[in-house]
Amino acid sequence: MHYEDQGRGQAVVFLHGFTLDSRMWDDQRGFAQKYRMVVPDMRFHGRSAAPEGSDFDLAEAAADVVALL
Numbered sequence: 001m002h003y004e005d006q007g008r009g010q011a012v013v014f015l016h017g018f019t020l021d022s023r024m025w026d027d028q029r030g031f032a033q034k035y036r037m038v039v040p041d042m043r044f045h046g047r048s049a050a051p052e053g054s055d056f057d058l059a060e061a062a063a064d065v066v067a068l069l
Helices: 022-033 058-068
Strands: 003-006 011-013 036-040
Touching: 003 022, 022 036, 036 058
Parallel strands: 011 036
Antiparallel strands: 003 036
């Protein structure tokens, strides 16, 4: 899973919408001046690959975020 981790302080995770990727948060990069920004590309999106055998369902998406954190 591709992700960016910027800034310091309390972590805020920015999740993109379906069919989008982490670039949707580019205008919010200023949050990294005060918070730790964790911005992933979910599987099948952006710079993240799709694991073999994955159907991409909500449970997998949630598990990916938990594993990232």
